[in-house]
Amino acid sequence: MKGIFSVLVENKDGVLSGVSGLFARRGFNIDTLAVGETDNHEISSMTIVSTGDQRTIDQIEKQLNKNIDVIKVRRLSEAKSVCLEMMLVKVAYNASNRSSLIELCQITGAKIMKVAPKFLLLEYHGEPESVEDFIQLLRSYGIQEIQRTGTIAMEKV
Amino acid sequence: MTGAEAMIKCLEAENITKVFGYPGVAIAPFYEGLYNSDIKHILVRQEQNAGHAASGYARLSRKPAVCVVTSGPGATNLITALATAYADSIPIVAISGQVSSKLLGRDVFQEADMRGATKSFVKYSYLVKDPDDIPSVFKEAFYIASTGRKGPVLIDIPMDVQNSTLKKPFVYPDSVHIRGYKPEIKVNMNQIRRVVQALAQARRPLLCAGGGVILGNAETTIRAFCEKFNIPIVHTMMGMGVIPKSHPLNFGMLGNNGKPYANNAVEQADVLIVVGARIADRAVSKPESLARRVAVIHIDIDTAEIGKNLGPTIPLVGDVDDIFKILLEEEIRPADPSWIAELEDIKHGTVDTRVFSDRYVNPNLLVQTLSDKMDDNAIYVADVGQNQLWSADNYIMKDGRFLTTGGMGTMGYSIPAAMGAKMFAPERQTVAVCGDGAFQMCMNELATMRENNAEIKIVIVRNNYLGLVREYQYNLYNGHYEGVRLGEWPKYDKIAEAYDIPFFICSTNDALDETIDAFLAYPGASLMICDVDSNDRVK
Structure with missing residues (x-):
């Protein structure tokens, strides 16, 4: 199963390595990790997505809570949250498939950030699944480089 | 006031009178502070032993003890002791010197990233960059080490921070506010109700006491609880001392090195109350299956222990003494005497x-005779190896303490830990028991012991082998003994002579009584060799 954790942490050095180290040494998986400051400079917010069985997900929550630099842990359900991911991607094109690629961008809402002689640099954001789907669609053109932010999430209620 | 002087002030505010350490350049300003204070510094002979000595001291004082090391190799030498204290939840505040903050990260002489290196072996760590942070860092460190689930806390402090002057006046804080750390957990009364319900339905209840009971100072309350409701007790190795051996409700140590009748009691029970124990692989071989046949009540101060090794349970999180004081007030029908009688039958029917x-x-006879002859309130420190398992199996617990490292299993723990314990409680008889392997890992501390008049007694169970590994090779590798023979060295009588302590040797069962009597009767530190057969096994 998938676990989405929204974690508030102290914004100081060593905290990120402490949290990621906790995953590493207990054999938990980090699928994505996104970190940024909150409106309070002393506090950062992390969204961590992990997969594992129920016991593992429960343990992750407990171990996160145990970490002294962790202020608050919330476990989000996909249904009750907004989950978003952003991606930058360079896609190769040639004369024959250029227009179909541009058409694909129009349909999916991907933004063309740069038109280069041999590639388009696209920005796309959406629910994590739709990012995956979009990547699949781009494969036939040839993906040169990809950068993803990882999931960020927030409860709707 | 300099940072170093502030550090001393903080230790004084925490009523620290002794620190175990080993100096070096990066911690020299702090030592200048020590020179001008009444705090006594105990110079160990290797940094790891400063940590173990602090562990022994802390286990007796039941408060955080302090060890001090320099940067680089001094600090890395301490890591094993920190890991040991972490695995056993022992409160220690470790201070390590660090290179000047301007040089951090440049790999200069004796620089080691101590915070990074110890991340998974300490409860929390600090790298102090501003001398004005010293009071709050120390206050927090002592608070974190000694509250909730106890453990070691590291303060890494660069040399320039020790040397520079505080800009603000020194004020040691009265209280601590850490957003992410709230160790005082209010006992959940709904969970208490569930526990009481489960106990009310129990016909064969059993309590399993772990080291957390001792760390939570709850031995007396737990005994009173079990006596009131007639609940038999088994314990883990770290739970030795929760209840005397002679107590009619004590059914011994469980686990693959424990008593068969203790494990049998776990098999027979219908409700198992696990207290302050993580039930790791050595205690129950398949802990996750335990909850399938028996209702498990899991009581611990650490929420993260709930459901880590054991399967589904009735969890109850909080201070163990608080919880059992509440449970003591409950009215539950005491367990039927026939359940105790059944366990008695199994116990007496078990043939070794x-x-x-x-x-x-x-x-076995050695540990039985020795512990029987020791003072009622004596401190017994078992090292790691066959000696530990023979000790745990045969120790006659009275009103004393049994210290060992059950979590990390660190060889060489016994002598420095016994020394630390003795320095807190000089009036109590203190005996370290180790194998000839472990002894050679910590025998350098005999000098510290002599220098500081820590009159501990040392028993070396000698078989000229690393016995437990040898036993493993016997069982699993057809007796292919590789890398386990210690041989004939050193000459232990010469070691005793070198440190000017009396030497006793016992090589036969017939001589045990007399030799142990003489060994214990000698008023100061002494060394006793007990020769055992290298073919003798734990199982």
Whole structure:
């Protein structure tokens, strides 16, 4: 199963390595990790997505809570949250498939950030699944480089 | 006031009178502070032993103890002791010197990233960059080490921070506010109700006491609880001392090195109350299956222990003494005496089929005789290896303490830890028991012991082998003994002579009584060799 954790942490050095180290040494998986400051400079917010069985997900929550630099842990359900991911991607094109690629961008809402002689640099954001789907669609053109932010999430209620 | 002087002030505010350490350049300003204070510094002979000595001291004082090391190799030498204290939840505040903050990250002489290196072995760590942070860092460190689930806390402090002057006046904080750390957990009364319900339905309840009971100072309350409701007790190795051996409700140590009748009691129970124990692989081989046949109530101060090794349970999180004081007030029908009688029958029906060589000393008889003759409130420190398992199996617990490292299993723990314990409680008889392997890992501390008049007694269970690994090779590798023979060295009588302490040797069962009497009767530190057969096994 998938676990989405929204974690508030102290914004100081060593905290990120402490949290990621906790995953590493207990054999938990980090699928994505996104970190940024909150409106309070002393506090950062992390969204961590992990997969594992129920016991593992429960343990992750407990171990996160145990970490002294962790202020608050919330476990989000996909249904009750907004989950978003952003991606930058360079896609190769040639004369024959250029227009179909541009058409694909129009349909999916991907933004063309740069038109280069041999590639388009696209920005796309959406629910994590739709990012995956979009990547699949781009494969036939040839993906040169990809950068993803990882999931960020927030409860709707 | 300099940072170093502030550090001393903080230790004084925490009523620290002794620190165990080993100096070096990066911690020299702090030592200048020590020179001008009444805090006594105990110079160990290797940094790891400063940590173990602090562990022994902390286990007796039941408060955080302090060890001090320099940067680089001094600090890395301490890591094993920190990991040991972490695994056993022992409160220690470790201070390490660090290179000047301007040089951090440049790999200069004796620089080691101590915070990074110890991340998974300490409860929390600090790298102090501003001398004005010293009071709050120390206050927090002592608070974190000694509250909730106890453990070691590291303060890494660069040399320039020790040397520079505080800009603000020194004020030691009265209280601590850490957003992410709230160790005082209010006992959940709904969970108490569930526990009481489960106990009310129990016909064969059993309590399993772990080291957390001792760390939570709850021995007396737990005994009173079990006596009131007639609940038998088994314990883990770290739970030795929760209840005397002679107590009618004590059914011994469980686990693969424990008493068969203790494990049998776990098999027979219908409700198992696990207290302050993580039930790791050595205690129950398949802990996750336990909850399938028996209702498990899991009581711990650490929420993260709930459901880590054991399967589904009735969890109850909080201070163990608080919880059992509440449970003591409940009215639950005491367990039927027939349940205790059943366990008694199993206990007395268990025959020890192990055969021990009679050419040398029988290690079981050694531990039984020794612990029987020791003072009621004596401190017994078992090292790691066969000696630990023979000790745990045969120790006659009275009103004393049994210290060992059950979590990390660190060889060489016994002598420095015994020394630390003795320095807190000089009036109590203190005996370290180790194998000839472990002894050679910590024998350098005999000098510290002599220098500081820590009159501990040392028993070396000698078989010229690393016995427990040898036993493993016997069982799993057809007796292919590789890398386990210690041989004939050193000459232990010469070691005793070198440190000017009396030497006793016992090589037969017949001589045990007399030798142990003489060994214990000698008023100061002494060393006793007990020769056991290298073919003698734990199982």
